Amino acid sequence: MGVFVFLPLVLPLSAWPVARLAETRLHPRTATRLLTAVAVVMALCSTLCLALLMVVGTAQLPGNPLPDGWSDPEVRAALPYDEVAGRAAIPALTVVAAACARTLLRHRRVTRRARRALAALPGPTVAVLPDSAPYAYALPGGRGRVVVTTALLAGLAPAERRALFAHERAHLTACHHRHLLAVHLAARANPFLRPLRTAVLYTAERWADEEAARAVGDRRTVARAIGKAALLSAGTPAPTLAALAAAGPVPRRVAALLAPAPAARDWPSACTAAGLAVWGATAGALMSAMSSANSAVTLFLTLQAATPL
Amino acid sequence: MAREDGRAGRRGQGELEGQVLGALGEAEGPVSAAWVRQHLGGDLAHTTVVTILTRLLAKDVVARERRGRSFLWTPTADVARLAALRMRRLLDGEHDREAVLASFVTALPPGDEQVLRALLDIPGADDGGTGA
Numbered sequence: 231m232g233v234f235v236f237l238p239l240v241l242p243l244s245a246w247p248v249a250r251l252a253e254t255r256l257h258p259r260t261a262t263r264l265l266t267a268v269a270v271v272m273a274l275c276s277t278l279c280l281a282l283l284m285v286v287g288t289a290q291l292p293g294n295p296l297p298d299g300w301s302d303p304e305v306r307a308a309l310p311y312d313e314v315a316g317r318a319a320i321p322a323l324t325v326v327a328a329a330c331a332r333t334l335l336r337h338r339r340v341t342r343r344a345r346r347a348l349a350a351l352p353g354p355t356v357a358v359l360p361d362s363a364p365y366a367y368a369l370p371g372g373r374g375r376v377v378v379t380t381a382l383l384a385g386l387a388p389a390e391r392r393a394l395f396a397h398e399r400a401h402l403t404a405c406h407h408r409h410l411l412a413v414h415l416a417a418r419a420n421p422f423l424r425p426l427r428t429a430v431l432y433t434a435e436r437w438a439d440e441e442a443a444r445a446v447g448d449r450r451t452v453a454r455a456i457g458k459a460a461l462l463s464a465g466t467p468a469p470t471l472a473a474l475a476a477a478g479p480v481p482r483r484v485a486a487l488l489a490p491a492p493a494a495r496d497w498p499s500a501c502t503a504a505g506l507a508v509w510g511a512t513a514g515a516l517m518s519a520m521s522s523a524n525s526a527v528t529l530f531l532t533l534q535a536a537t538p539l
Numbered sequence: 540m541a542r543e544d545g546r547a548g549r550r551g552q553g554e555l556e557g558q559v560l561g562a563l564g565e566a567e568g569p570v571s572a573a574w575v576r577q578h579l580g581g582d583l584a585h586t587t588v589v590t591i592l593t594r595l596l597a598k599d600v601v602a603r604e605r606r607g608r609s610f611l612w613t614p615t616a617d618v619a620r621l622a623a624l625r626m627r628r629l630l631d632g633e634h635d636r637e638a639v640l641a642s643f644v645t646a647l648p649p650g651d652e653q654v655l656r657a658l659l660d661i662p663g664a665d666d667g668g669t670g671a
Contacts, residue, residue: 340629340640343625343629344626344629344640346554346625347622347625347626347629348622348626349554349557350557350561350618350621350622351618351619351622357622358619359619359620359622359623359626360619360620360623361623361626361627363627365630365642365643366642366643367640367641367642367643368640368641369640377626378643379623382643394643397643398641398643401641406641407640407641410641434641435641438641453658453659454659454661456643456644457655457656457658457659457661458659458661459643459644460644460645460647460651460655461647461652461655461656461661463644463647479645480644480645480647480651480655481651481654481655481658484655484658484659485658488658
C-alpha cells in the first residue's frame with residue numbers, strides 16, 4: 231500500500247465542483263439522487279478507511295487486545311506515516327461515531343416531539359396551526375403530515391396555497407427526509423462532504439418545486455407562493471424561527487421557476503456540462519470506493535499474513 | 540388514556556396538557572381540578588392535574604377564577620392553539636431542524652429581499668393576493 235490509503239479521506243474534495251454543476255445543470259430529481267448517492271458512498275468509504283487506520287493504530291498501543299502480529303513491522307510498512315495516522319484515526323473515528331449518533335438521535339427526537347405536539351389535531355394529512363408566525367413544514371412518518379400556520383395561509387392566494395401543499399406533499403411522497411438525513415450523516419462522517427449536503431438541501435427543494443409546478447400547472451404561481459412565503463417570513467417579529475436557515479437559496483428557486491422547466495431526461499450525454507457533472511461525480515465516487523476497497527483488502531491480507539495460526 | 544402516574548411528570552407532559560385541555564373543552568362552564576381529574580379517569584394525582592393546569596395557565600390557553608378555597612378553570616384556547624404553541628417551542632429550540640423537517644422557505648437575507656421583489660414584481664409588503 232502507499233499514500234493512496236488516504237485517498238478516501240480527501241476524495242470528497244473532488245465533489246465540490248461537481249455538486250455545483252449538478253445543482254444548476256441537472257434536473258433536480260436526478261441531482262438529488264445522484265448527489266445523495268455520491269455523498270453516501272464517499273462517506274462510507276471514508277469511514278471504512280478511518281476504521282482500517284484505527285485497527286493499525288490500536289494494534290500499536292500497549293496492552294491492546296488485538297493479536298501481537300498486527301503491530302509487526304510488515305503491517306506498519308504497509309501504511310505510510312503509521313505512527314501518526316494510526317493514532318490520529320482513533321479519536322477521529324470516535325468523533326465521527328459520536329456526531330452521527332447525535333444526528334440520528336436528534337432526528338428521532340424532533341420527529342417524535344413534532345408528532346406528539348400535533349397528535350390531538352384532527353385530519354391525518356394536514357395540520358393547520360393557529361400561529362402568527364408564517365411557516366410550513368413537511369413532517370415525515372406514516373403517510374406524512376403537512377404542517378402549516380394560519381398566518382402563512384392568510385398571506386397566500388388560493389392557487390398559491392395549492393402550490394404550497396403540492397410542494398410539501400412532494401417532499402413526503404418522495405421521502406426527501408431520507409435523502410436529507412443521509413447527507414447530514416455523510417457530512418458528519420467527513421466534513422469535506424458539507425458542500426454536497428448544502429447542494430442536496432437545495433436540489434430537494436427544487437425537486438418539490440418542480441413537482442408542485444406540475445401539480446398546479448403554472449410555474450409562476452409556485453414562484454409567487456415561494457416568494458410571498460419568504461417575504462412574509464422575513465417580516466416576522468420572531469427572528470428565531472427564520473434566522474437559522476441557510477442564506478440565499480430562495481431567489482434562486484424563484485428564478486428557476488420563472489425559467490422554462492428543466493429537461494426531464496435523467497442522464498445527459500457526456501458532451502455537455504451537465505453530462506460532465508454526472509460522469510465526473512460518478513467517476514469520483516467510483517474511484518473513492520475502489521481505493522477504499524483496495525486498501526481494505528490489502529490491509530486485510532497483510533493482517534491475515536501477520537496473524538499467527 | 541392517562542399514563543402511569545410516576546412517568547406523567549416528564550415524558551407525557553405534552554400529551555397530558557392536550558388531554559387536560561380537551562377535558563376542559565368538554566366541560567360545560569368552569570370546572571375544578573378535581574372534576575378534570577375525574578373526567579380523565581382518576582389515574583392522575585391531584586397535584587399532577589394542578590401542575591398541568593398551572594402550566595397551561597402560563598401558556599395563556601386557560602383562565603382561572605377563584606371560587607371559595609379553590610380555582611375553577613376554563614379553556615381560552617382550543618387544542619389547535621396548544622399544538623401550535625408546542626410546535627413553535629420545538630422549532631425555536633432546535634438549531635438543526637432542517638435536518639428533519641423540510642420547510643417551505645428558508646430565511647431571506649436582506650439583500651435577497653429586493654432580488655425577490657424584483658423577480659416577482661411585488662412592489663410592497665402589503666401586496667394582497669394577486670396570484671394567478
